[in-house]
Amino acid sequence: MPEIQRLDSRYTTFWDELDRLLAWESVADHDVRAIVDEILAAVRSEGDAALLRYTARFDRLTVAQPSELEVPAARLQAALDGLPAAQRDALQTAAGRIRRYAERQRLQDWQIEDPDGTVLGQRVTPLDSVGLYVPGGKAAYPSSVLMNAIPAKVAGVRLLVMVVPAPGGELNELVLAAAAVAGVDRVFTIGGAQAVAALAHGTATIPAVDKIVGPGNIYVAAAKREVFGTVGIDMIAGPSEILVVCDGQTDPDWIAADLFSQAEHDEQAQAILVSPDSAFLDRVQQAMERLLEEMPRAEIIRTSLDRRGALIRVHDLDEAVRVANHIAPEHLELSVAEPQALLDAGLRHAGAIFMGRYTSEAVGDYCAGPNHVLPTSRTARFSSPLGVYDFQKRSSIIACSPEGAAALARTASVLARGEGLVAHARSAEMRGE
Amino acid sequence: MPEIQRLDSRYTTFWDELDRLLAWESVADHDVRAIVDEILAAVRSEGDAALLRYTARFDRLTVAQPSELEVPAARLQAALDGLPAAQRDALQTAAGRIRRYAERQRLQDWQIEDPDGTVLGQRVTPLDSVGLYVPGGKAAYPSSVLMNAIPAKVAGVRLLVMVVPAPGGELNELVLAAAAVAGVDRVFTIGGAQAVAALAHGTATIPAVDKIVGPGNIYVAAAKREVFGTVGIDMIAGPSEILVVCDGQTDPDWIAADLFSQAEHDEQAQAILVSPDSAFLDRVQQAMERLLEEMPRAEIIRTSLDRRGALIRVHDLDEAVRVANHIAPEHLELSVAEPQALLDAGLRHAGAIFMGRYTSEAVGDYCAGPNHVLPTSRTARFSSPLGVYDFQKRSSIIACSPEGAAALARTASVLARGEGLVAHARSAEMRGE
Numbered sequence: 001m002p003e004i005q006r007l008d009s010r011y012t013t014f015w016d017e018l019d020r021l022l023a024w025e026s027v028a029d030h031d032v033r034a035i036v037d038e039i040l041a042a043v044r045s046e047g048d049a050a051l052l053r054y055t056a057r058f059d060r061l062t063v064a065q066p067s068e069l070e071v072p073a074a075r076l077q078a079a080l081d082g083l084p085a086a087q088r089d090a091l092q093t094a095a096g097r098i099r100r101y102a103e104r105q106r107l108q109d110w111q112i113e114d115p116d117g118t119v120l121g122q123r124v125t126p127l128d129s130v131g132l133y134v135p136g137g138k139a140a141y142p143s144s145v146l147m148n149a150i151p152a153k154v155a156g157v158r159l160l161v162m163v164v165p166a167p168g169g170e171l172n173e174l175v176l177a178a179a180a181v182a183g184v185d186r187v188f189t190i191g192g193a194q195a196v197a198a199l200a201h202g203t204a205t206i207p208a209v210d211k212i213v214g215p216g217n218i219y220v221a222a223a224k225r226e227v228f229g230t231v232g233i234d235m236i237a238g239p240s241e242i243l244v245v246c247d248g249q250t251d252p253d254w255i256a257a258d259l260f261s262q263a264e265h266d267e268q269a270q271a272i273l274v275s276p277d278s279a280f281l282d283r284v285q286q287a288m289e290r291l292l293e294e295m296p297r298a299e300i301i302r303t304s305l306d307r308r309g310a311l312i313r314v315h316d317l318d319e320a321v322r323v324a325n326h327i328a329p330e331h332l333e334l335s336v337a338e339p340q341a342l343l344d345a346g347l348r349h350a351g352a353i354f355m356g357r358y359t360s361e362a363v364g365d366y367c368a369g370p371n372h373v374l375p376t377s378r379t380a381r382f383s384s385p386l387g388v389y390d391f392q393k394r395s396s397i398i399a400c401s402p403e404g405a406a407a408l409a410r411t412a413s414v415l416a417r418g419e420g421l422v423a424h425a426r427s428a429e430m431r432g433e
Numbered sequence: 434m435p436e437i438q439r440l441d442s443r444y445t446t447f448w449d450e451l452d453r454l455l456a457w458e459s460v461a462d463h464d465v466r467a468i469v470d471e472i473l474a475a476v477r478s479e480g481d482a483a484l485l486r487y488t489a490r491f492d493r494l495t496v497a498q499p500s501e502l503e504v505p506a507a508r509l510q511a512a513l514d515g516l517p518a519a520q521r522d523a524l525q526t527a528a529g530r531i532r533r534y535a536e537r538q539r540l541q542d543w544q545i546e547d548p549d550g551t552v553l554g555q556r557v558t559p560l561d562s563v564g565l566y567v568p569g570g571k572a573a574y575p576s577s578v579l580m581n582a583i584p585a586k587v588a589g590v591r592l593l594v595m596v597v598p599a600p601g602g603e604l605n606e607l608v609l610a611a612a613a614v615a616g617v618d619r620v621f622t623i624g625g626a627q628a629v630a631a632l633a634h635g636t637a638t639i640p641a642v643d644k645i646v647g648p649g650n651i652y653v654a655a656a657k658r659e660v661f662g663t664v665g666i667d668m669i670a671g672p673s674e675i676l677v678v679c680d681g682q683t684d685p686d687w688i689a690a691d692l693f694s695q696a697e698h699d700e701q702a703q704a705i706l707v708s709p710d711s712a713f714l715d716r717v718q719q720a721m722e723r724l725l726e727e728m729p730r731a732e733i734i735r736t737s738l739d740r741r742g743a744l745i746r747v748h749d750l751d752e753a754v755r756v757a758n759h760i761a762p763e764h765l766e767l768s769v770a771e772p773q774a775l776l777d778a779g780l781r782h783a784g785a786i787f788m789g790r791y792t793s794e795a796v797g798d799y800c801a802g803p804n805h806v807l808p809t810s811r812t813a814r815f816s817s818p819l820g821v822y823d824f825q826k827r828s829s830i831i832a833c834s835p836e837g838a839a840a841l842a843r844t845a846s847v848l849a850r851g852e853g854l855v856a857h858a859r860s861a862e863m864r865g866e
């Protein structure tokens with residue numbers, strides 16, 4: 001039975017207790033940073049030689065030639081062809097829905113014109129190349145390949161390079177099949193900080209890319225933080241989280257399963273239920289006790305609920321909205337009769353919002369269409385789900401007519417001289433003379 | 434006379450020389466990182482006390498009460514009212530154009546619906562609060578206040594907090610006036626890593642914000658990199674750059690002034706001209722020699738052109754496009770008869786593109802409308818101008834109908850079980866039973 005924590009907003013200590021519950025520090029310690037710095041420097045200066053050395057040391061994978069690190073396209077297709085039909089169909093159904101949602105997200109060019117003929121606009125182009133980090137071992141998730149790769153290809157990225165460590169040479173067939181379905185261009189069996197370094201700086205074997213996305217362990221996260229600026233990166237992800245807001249009228253088994261679906265990810269995952277109905281909190285706790293026995297990952301579920309889970313009683317749904325905004329959860333389930341009313345009441349910080357009793361987070365994780373790469377650790381206050389827009393960039397367009405140039409020069413000249421930048425002023429003025 | 438470097442794409446060493454010209458490392462060294470770590474930890478644990486201590490030490494500004502660090506709104510308005518009419522009008526004209534462009538950029542909600550009634554969508558909301566770092570001293574630019582603050586207010590940010598160091602108590606009237614014009618909500622006279630720490634973690638006096646934007650010195654940049662994750666940040670900016678592509682038919686004085694307008698920013702700024710016409714490169718060099726004498730910042734211009742400037746002769750405009758894509762410049766002037774033809778020929782990496790002979794970078798810096806906060810140091814390969822979208826975030830929306838939940842559960846269940854996540858499978862399946 002999970003010893004899940006209970007909080008109640010009636011107590012004056014509530015908000016402090018909530019902050020303690022949410023506290024989680026992603027910062028890599030000094031030792032991690034020193035190791036990562038060494039790996040980055042070695043791969044940058046020695047290239048493939050360092051990459052092979054670290055791959056042998058950390059992944060117990062020794063190859064004679066760097067080219068053996070590449071997984072041929074035929075091997076990906078063979079993995080897909082070798083799957084049971086149900087898995088192949090499910091991957092393709094999910095990919096189709098993810099692709100359709102992504103297509104709707106594509107940014108577009110636009111222009112506006114001044115009466116004097118000056119044109120201003122925004123031009124959108126895809127990134128040339130992207131690296132996708134996929135963890136090996138126990139966290140090897142084919143759904144993550146689909147969610148990261150498909151938006152990049154929909155954006156128009158021409159070179160999508162996947163890296164996945166193969167500890168002891170072992171690869172996950174579903175991950176390779178997902179790469180085939182998603183249209184990944186090249187796959188290399190490397191991982192860790194050395195893979196991030198290779199993608200950021202390039203080696204003779206690994207092409208340098210413009211941006212690196214995808215989840216990884218603390219070394220991968222620290223390496224991504226270091227190479228940020230040389231290349232783009234996505235957010236540094238923390239543990240996965242769910243916040244369920246329920247009015248007490250949903251089947252308690254459904255809510256228990258939703259909390260489990262978060263808690264089973266790992267011991268750091270966070271599952272929180274908020275309800276104004278304390279009897280309902282009791283019923284969900286009973287359901288959890290009963291259902292836990294059916295769960296193959298019961299130990300992980302128990303640990304994460306013990307450590308980081310909570311059942312929170314609030315005064316009413318308006319207070320639930322305030323709690324949700326404070327938590328800014330990665331996943332927010334609104335298991336209520338009128339979910340739209342909570343959005344209208346000011347609910348505004350969440351990575352993905354699952355509306356109504358029939359919408360489980362799990363369908364969003366796999367196949368509803370929206371991305372499952374979402375801001376964690378309260379970062380939904382300022383960041384967004386991974387999307388096509390993360391693989392596109394904008395360029396501003398300014399095209400002055402001669403009349404427009406003269407008019408703008410008058411304003412620019414005053415401001416430039418106010419800042420003491422006379423060359424700026426002259427450059428603008430000359431067009432108006 | 435600037436000793437500006439000449440490159441020629443006919444030589445086999447050209448691309449290597451170009452890379453050496455572009456090389457610039459933003460990475461803070463170990464000493465900077467250690468100082469910044471100490472400041473961040475002190476402000477986080479001691480709050481206002483540490484903030485006052487560092488402000489006294491680094492900015493020679495001692496106040497009796499932390500509340501004296503705030504600049505009252507009336508002081509901002511007085512600064513605006515006290516300006517000469519021409520400056521006030523120019524600020525307001527620029528602000529109006531920046532605002533109009535920003536309004537066009539606002540992201541919008543959208544929804545799509547499946548035949549079975551399941552709705553998928555994207556919801557857009559503004560960030561609650563943003564911190565704007567404005568450098569004090571020689572780089573105190575009112576235009577930078579407008580460019581950072583206006584998109585945030587257009588996005589709907591309710592609390593926009595500006596910090597600006599006041600060395601020895603000195604403040605720039607134009608900067609305060611620009612804050613009034615842009616609608617900044619609160620202003621504090623703090624700077625350095627201690628200001629970044631205060632904005633990221635909050636103190637009794639300084640409100641914690643969700644994102645920190647704006648340029649700063651190496652300590653500010655290192656502090657922003659450290660707090661990234663706790664709050665959002667914009668890009669870490671490198672030195673400013675311009676690349677001018679010219680067919681040889683523009684007045685050489687105009688091009689010389691354009692190169693100067695970049696070079697006068699600071700000694701690290703980079704100004705590069707590319708043309709297939711080597712006689713034109715000579716004429717621009719002669720124009721620079723002649724015009725340099727009129728420039729108050731001639732010493733800075735000379736140093737930056739000596740160190741980092743270049744005149745590059747290419748075979749034709751197609752090769753100029755390849756050079757431009759490799760450089761991915763912050764500012765790209767297409768001073769040619771048909772600028773659109775270069776875009777159509779595959780030109781795709783640049784922060785802002787200035788189209789045609791009449792469009793100087795300087796009008797873009799101040800008042801054309803598009804933002805002057807742009808990706809530097811080749812980061813235009815993967816990032817975009819600052820915009821309204823940087824102050825908005827998206828939440829994915831999933832609302833399953835009962836039929837939709839059942840259909841999606843079949844796919845989710847197969848994939849979840851393939852990943853060994855049975856709680857995910859059960860959570861989805863229960864809705865379909």
